[in-house]
Amino acid sequence: MDDPRLYAPATRRNRDPILAVLRAILPEEGLAVEIASGSGEHVVHFAAQLPKLTFLPTDPGASARASIAAWIAASGVANVRPPLDLDATSPRWPIDRADALICLNMIHISPWAATEGLFAGARQILPPGAPLYLYGPYKRNGAHTAPSNEAFDASLRAQDAAWGVRDLEAVAACGEIAGFGWPEIIEMPANNLSVIFRRRDVP
Incomplete structure (x- = not known):
């Protein structure tokens, strides 16, 4: 039988530096939702290291969701829910x-509407003070950093x-609007x- 697992070469390089940040900002318990989970390699690694949290991976791609499910099964982690079909641009999330909320390497590989949708959806499901964690490359003050x-x-x-690689200031302004x-x-x-964004306690 074919193995549906996908492999992202950068995952092994960046998963532990990302995990170190997540350890500091995520609650000890609760539900952490990952948007655009891709292959699923990140979420099973985080779940294995943060066993008190429950993780919910999501992705709009059928092949990605099949890969995520296969990685969950292969890893044996018990604190990851089956992947959901979720498009960040949708006005109503399931x-x-x-x-x-965790979102790695999506903003630059999607249209700007996905960034707007990410913040709008996060506003709907996160309580005040809860973290929205983004990871990836950004321009700063309109210039590339490398x-x-x-x-x-x-x-x-x-x-x-x-x-394209986004201006960090534009992303932050989008978050502020939301x-x-x-x-x-x-x-x-x-x-x-x-x-790392946090939802303000505003109506």
Whole structure:
């Protein structure tokens, strides 16, 4: 039988630095929802290391969801729910609540509407003070932070004109409109950033 698991080469390099940040910002218990889970390699790694949390992976792609389910089965982790079909741009998400939201490497490989939808959906399901964790490359003050990021941005835009490395300030402004405070920013390996938003306690 064919193995439906997908493999993202960068996962093994970045999963532990990301996990170190998640340990500091996620609640000890509760439900952590991952948006655009991709292969599923990240979520099973985080779940194995954070056993008191329950993780809910999501992805709009059928092949990705099959990969996620296969990784869950292969890993044997018991604190990951079956993957949900969720498109960040949808005005109604199939989730009522979450204690944290995780989104890795989606914003630059999706149209801007996905970023707007991410914040709108997060606003609906997160309680005040809960974290929305983003990871990936960003421009700062309109400029790339490394030549490698500039080349990556060009390659993304060549694939799809709606993709590309985003301005961190534009993402933060989008979050502010949706009711999130200015993010905490942590520099990560390979010229990536951890960007941590928290929902403000506003009506």
